[in-house]
Amino acid sequence: MPRLMAASSHRVSFTLNGRVVSGEAEPRMLLSDFIRHVLGATGTHVGCEHGVCGACTVQIDGAPARSCLALAVQVEGADIRTVEGLAPAADRLSPLQNAFRDNYGLQCGFCTPGILMSLDALLDERPNVSEAEIREFLSGHLCRCTGYASIVKSALAAARQRREDRVYA
Amino acid sequence: MVAESETTAEPNGWVGRSIPRVEDAALLEGRGRFIDDLGVRPDLLHAAILRSPHPHAEIESIDCSAARAADGVFAVVTGADVKALTASLVVGVKAPIECWPIAIERARYVGEPVAVVVASDRYRAEDALELIEVTYRPLPAVVDPLVATGAGAPILHPAVKSNVIGERTFRYGDPDSAFASTPHRIRVDVHYPRNSCTPIETYGVIAEYDPGDNSYDVLANFQGPFSLHPVMARALKVPGNRFRLRTPPDSGGSFGVKQAIFSYVVLISVAARIAGRPVKWIEDRLEHLAASVSATNRVTTLEAAVDTDGRIRALAFDQLEDCGAYLRAPEPATLYRMHGNMTGAYDIRHVKIRNRIVLTNKTPTGLNRGFGGPQAYYPLERLMQRIAIELNLDPLDVIRRNLVPANAMPYRTASGATLDSGDFPASLAAAIDAGKLGELIARRETARAAGKLYGVGFASVVEPSVSNMGYITAALTPEERRRAGPKNGAQATATISLDPLGAVSVQVASTPQGQGHRTVLAQVVADALGLRPQDIRVIADVDTAKDGWSIASGNYSSRFAPAVAGATQIAAMNLRERLARVAATQLNVAPADIVFAGGRVAARANLDNALPFARLAASAHWAPGTIDSDLGQTIRETVFWTPPELTAPNEADEINSSLCHGFIFDFCGVEVDRLSGAVRVDRYVTMHDCGRVLHPAMVAGQITGGFAQALGAALFEEYAYAPDGAFLSGTFADYLVPTSMEVPEPVILQRESPSPLTPLGTKGVGEGNCMSTPVCIANAIADAMSLTSLDLPATPTKLAALIHGRQNEPRVKS
Amino acid sequence: MKPAAFDYVRAESLDEALDVLAAEGADATILAGGQTLVPMLNMRMARPRVVLDIMRLPGLDRIDIAEGAIRVGATVRQRALERQADLGKHQPLLAAALPWIGHAQTRNRGTVCGSVANADPSAELPLVLVALRGEIELRSRRGARRAAANAFFTGIMSTERKDDELIEAVSFPTAHAGAGYAFREIGRRHGDFAIVACAAVVDTHKARLAIGGVADRPILRELPLPGSADLTDALDAFAADLDARDDLHATAAYRRALVRRLGLQTLQEAAACRA
Ligand code: FES
Numbered sequence A: 001m002p003r004l005m006a007a008s009s010h011r012v013s014f015t016l017n018g019r020v021v022s023g024e025a026e027p028r029m030l031l032s033d034f035i036r037h038v039l040g041a042t043g044t045h046v047g048c049e050h051g052v053c054g055a056c057t058v059q060i061d062g063a064p065a066r067s068c069l070a071l072a073v074q075v076e077g078a079d080i081r082t083v084e085g086l087a088p089a090a091d092r093l094s095p096l097q098n099a100f101r102d103n104y105g106l107q108c109g110f111c112t113p114g115i116l117m118s119l120d121a122l123l124d125e126r127p128n129v130s131e132a133e134i135r136e137f138l139s140g141h142l143c144r145c146t147g148y149a150s151i152v153k154s155a156l157a158a159a160r161q162r163r164e165d166r167v168y169a
Numbered sequence B: 001m002v003a004e005s006e007t008t009a010e011p012n013g014w015v016g017r018s019i020p021r022v023e024d025a026a027l028l029e030g031r032g033r034f035i036d037d038l039g040v041r042p043d044l045l046h047a048a049i050l051r052s053p054h055p056h057a058e059i060e061s062i063d064c065s066a067a068r069a070a071d072g073v074f075a076v077v078t079g080a081d082v083k084a085l086t087a088s089l090v091v092g093v094k095a096p097i098e099c100w101p102i103a104i105e106r107a108r109y110v111g112e113p114v115a116v117v118v119a120s121d122r123y124r125a126e127d128a129l130e131l132i133e134v135t136y137r138p139l140p141a142v143v144d145p146l147v148a149t150g151a152g153a154p155i156l157h158p159a160v161k162s163n164v165i166g167e168r169t170f171r172y173g174d175p176d177s178a179f180a181s182t183p184h185r186i187r188v189d190v191h192y193p194r195n196s197c198t199p200i201e202t203y204g205v206i207a208e209y210d211p212g213d214n215s216y217d218v219l220a221n222f223q224g225p226f227s228l229h230p231v232m233a234r235a236l237k238v239p240g241n242r243f244r245l246r247t248p249p250d251s252g253g254s255f256g257v258k259q260a261i262f263s264y265v266v267l268i269s270v271a272a273r274i275a276g277r278p279v280k281w282i283e284d285r286l287e288h289l290a291a292s293v294s295a296t297n298r299v300t301t302l303e304a305a306v307d308t309d310g311r312i313r314a315l316a317f318d319q320l321e322d323c324g325a326y327l328r329a330p331e332p333a334t335l336y337r338m339h340g341n342m343t344g345a346y347d348i349r350h351v352k353i354r355n356r357i358v359l360t361n362k363t364p365t366g367l368n369r370g371f372g373g374p375q376a377y378y379p380l381e382r383l384m385q386r387i388a389i390e391l392n393l394d395p396l397d398v399i400r401r402n403l404v405p406a407n408a409m410p411y412r413t414a415s416g417a418t419l420d421s422g423d424f425p426a427s428l429a430a431a432i433d434a435g436k437l438g439e440l441i442a443r444r445e446t447a448r449a450a451g452k453l454y455g456v457g458f459a460s461v462v463e464p465s466v467s468n469m470g471y472i473t474a475a476l477t478p479e480e481r482r483r484a485g486p487k488n489g490a491q492a493t494a495t496i497s498l499d500p501l502g503a504v505s506v507q508v509a510s511t512p513q514g515q516g517h518r519t520v521l522a523q524v525v526a527d528a529l530g531l532r533p534q535d536i537r538v539i540a541d542v543d544t545a546k547d548g549w550s551i552a553s554g555n556y557s558s559r560f561a562p563a564v565a566g567a568t569q570i571a572a573m574n575l576r577e578r579l580a581r582v583a584a585t586q587l588n589v590a591p592a593d594i595v596f597a598g599g600r601v602a603a604r605a606n607l608d609n610a611l612p613f614a615r616l617a618a619s620a621h622w623a624p625g626t627i628d629s630d631l632g633q634t635i636r637e638t639v640f641w642t643p644p645e646l647t648a649p650n651e652a653d654e655i656n657s658s659l660c661h662g663f664i665f666d667f668c669g670v671e672v673d674r675l676s677g678a679v680r681v682d683r684y685v686t687m688h689d690c691g692r693v694l695h696p697a698m699v700a701g702q703i704t705g706g707f708a709q710a711l712g713a714a715l716f717e718e719y720a721y722a723p724d725g726a727f728l729s730g731t732f733a734d735y736l737v738p739t740s741m742e743v744p745e746p747v748i749l750q751r752e753s754p755s756p757l758t759p760l761g762t763k764g765v766g767e768g769n770c771m772s773t774p775v776c777i778a779n780a781i782a783d784a785m786s787l788t789s790l791d792l793p794a795t796p797t798k799l800a801a802l803i804h805g806r807q808n809e810p811r812v813k814s
Numbered sequence C: 001m002k003p004a005a006f007d008y009v010r011a012e013s014l015d016e017a018l019d020v021l022a023a024e025g026a027d028a029t030i031l032a033g034g035q036t037l038v039p040m041l042n043m044r045m046a047r048p049r050v051v052l053d054i055m056r057l058p059g060l061d062r063i064d065i066a067e068g069a070i071r072v073g074a075t076v077r078q079r080a081l082e083r084q085a086d087l088g089k090h091q092p093l094l095a096a097a098l099p100w101i102g103h104a105q106t107r108n109r110g111t112v113c114g115s116v117a118n119a120d121p122s123a124e125l126p127l128v129l130v131a132l133r134g135e136i137e138l139r140s141r142r143g144a145r146r147a148a149a150n151a152f153f154t155g156i157m158s159t160e161r162k163d164d165e166l167i168e169a170v171s172f173p174t175a176h177a178g179a180g181y182a183f184r185e186i187g188r189r190h191g192d193f194a195i196v197a198c199a200a201v202v203d204t205h206k207a208r209l210a211i212g213g214v215a216d217r218p219i220l221r222e223l224p225l226p227g228s229a230d231l232t233d234a235l236d237a238f239a240a241d242l243d244a245r246d247d248l249h250a251t252a253a254y255r256r257a258l259v260r261r262l263g264l265q266t267l268q269e270a271a272a273c274r275a
């Protein structure tokens, strides 16, 4: 039974966007800080550190969750996905990302990475998602710029696109 | 009915089309460059701030010894240290009060900084905060602005002997005669609450000090106005050229709020100086809610002299503005930003205003989207509804009878603003028609027949943009202004550069926080030079050491589209004109016959007689000798533009407080749930005339975004304090920002009356719904529940008490 | 907003976990989904010496539906229970209440037993457990025991769990034939903690209503059946007895009014959907 002592740092490793990564963390280090400042993946943002705003949302073993409400040491061995893992290639956006660009689903873009990680999971789970379901799922995120209308539109457009891609794939 | 994006090429250019934003790809891939994402020096340290738990207390002692000795700690900074190295921040009224970025001997609001720990990381810095021993002697606190004005109230700044630190009265026309000779006096009393737009990214500062030349170098997600640059430099006791301020390329929303970071810029700069190393501070959300900044809360009595047909002859405002514990620059600007347009969209010639500024034990106030608009329009538009009810008139008729008529444009208001363009009655009529008001009224009747509490509300406002840097001096008497020297104008600047490969770069000091400035400027410049937006690179973040800027720079008062884009347009046209003359020589035609199109510069009569744009643009680098010497260079063009209409306040205290005035007419239907008292906005229609539209989708985004914030202010959000000064809204579970479940999509309607005063005919658009929507919703609630008075936020518990409270709580049989 | 320092133990067996709890007592805090604990750590409102992560304990991730009860193990996430096939058939009250817990993103991490252990007076799962008269299974080095939900919750975020005990599972009784169930809640925004939450169970001859968000813990009361003349008085008395308090989001009077009105609606709905 490992006991990780408070005063020292410990090796944590997990899969981040398909690659095994590792770094040193004290037991108290939040996953959000670990991803951003130890691993240098700054696409995941921090807006409240108490689990309300959703800016820090990542996928942990496929499920969107607040990275500010997890300790880095807790996710040892897990499969983590962040916004950096969404695009199929550096110069190509995923259908979801494209939908956000086409529908002006972002302004400052600070809330966006968390929202993308949530919607990516939602659209995987429910290809025929309705506007009501999208709004309910989105309610776990705060956006101060858009008033949400364009985000909902982006999500609906992405769902449509993903369904079409499936048909023609 | 949000404007649709257009994807087909239009012959007459890029401006006016909703092209994809150049900002988006990076933001969508997690490659944004927000302040906490940027590379830092290896010796960087991290700050955490100890804050006062008391609303009002003497600080008897601070023992930092244990904190200084703690693991990883490099410095602990207290008020005494800051006082030794800096000067008080400038205060905008003539009163003997000081304003420091940290408590000096006395704390005056919950959350006021008391000490700063600088440590190797944020975790250790926070550990050390717990080791600082502060002895406080609590003092009685006052949070209610009316109580604060009274005799016997605790005094925040003993040197002033009163909490009222400024008072001015204004008189335009002959209000007293108008009141005496008009049949009706109708009045509203309003307590407008405190709230804030709480950007999702908090404040961030990275500061370093070079003792070698006594200079500070600071990166902060500051939004402007850069009139605060001299305030910061003075506080740090260095000349402006030794205070280099830079902003990061991306900023996670601001809405005015990141103006108030400036006091933390000073504080963290001092901490870096004391620590001898660069220091970074990222504000956390608890700090942000308690102590970043708030909009002002205001107590207003507004009385109107009204004819029997609803025509308003005169208005009398009595405004008590609560700026919190200190008057922090640029306050009392919130109180004066609307000064020229206090009569809103109405033709009212007689006005008197009493303005008082009071300090209370709450967070200091500052910029916040709408800035002064919500506080001013709430009483005015509530009054319009009250006039209709008390005189038994249709509320729309009351609005119509008072609107400034189209043929009066440009219209000079009683208090000195110029309403530059628009046909308000036509916009109103178009909104009623296209927004289907008739259907909404029918919906109300059906709902009421079914026993529901359903109401319809209206609001019509003018939305000012491009602030006159001189409006704030209306807080001073004409005599004080004479002594201080004139302040006016709104310098906007833009620089366009051509590189040796002939590519075009644009630099502006507009510090966007998500508004897509880079995209819009690429459109503007592409049109001027016959290029595509993707050919233009735009930089909108600022480095005060290298870029063109003025005190009016920054992202506030909706100045981007009218002023910054306008200055950019002028710079592009200047450059184009000079390039045309160069091309004219080479193509052997007159300069007037040169056209810029499709990436080429050609003779109008023979489009084959042409040069690639890039080749022409590069020529000043490679072959300056081929350019006529009286043309100067064609490498870089910097333009400063300030509208001559923005003059200083005159002896009669008339002030053209803003350059442009858009028009907004809103109406909405709401249902109040009889069980819970919760308000549901059923339908919201918002008509905007913001002049020429540069990018329809972005305008729509500004409107839906502002609408959501305003809905929050109307129904959910409040920085609440207990009567003893305790702060109650300290987390995002207490300060309630509406989510996708609470915010419906508004119906957006538009008309375009170009402004005659701006280079592109544009006006601001970002703030309007923060001004119109809170009162529009309130009017609908008042209509639903037949309320005479209503203060925001209209919470379920407040409304339910009115719904159920009429029958008393049942007595319980025991 | 960063946690104070603590040791972290990732228990790999139940015995190990119980050893840590026996040795550390109140200095140890159990970490499961972390959706309540981690914000408290971040705000330094919780300052444990040891954080005991139980999420890798084998065998506690099961949902067993048998013998009249839905038994949910210590590491089962709320989202997993929400997705359990036919949950609404087995216990409609539980199925109705689960979507009201926070947001999907927090239910993906938060555990069912963790919510019970934290005993927030506004939380949905303790309320449902009380309404259904469920049970909590506790285990320590000293042995195992079962606690009745009604007696388990003792106040705001406090229960009668001893410091050395671990909640191994909670059991929700399955639906009775002939009984109707309903859940209603009013909060400020979607996903917020309840200002008032009501869980009702109605069968042919009795009705009971549990109220969350008002008293310092969920409170259950037997009430006259909907439709009977004395229900209104009984609800009034219930509302008055709950010791409602004012807070930022609602006054005590508002809460009492909702108990009476929403409570009545919930009972009526339960009666109407009696199988
Ligand atoms: S930063 Fe994690 S939810 Fe706000």
Ligand code: FES
Residues within 6 Å of the ligand: A105, A106, A107, A108, A109, A110, A111, A112, A142, A143, A144, A145, A146, B200, B252, B253, B514
């Ligand atoms: S785009 Fe700025 S917070 Fe959502």
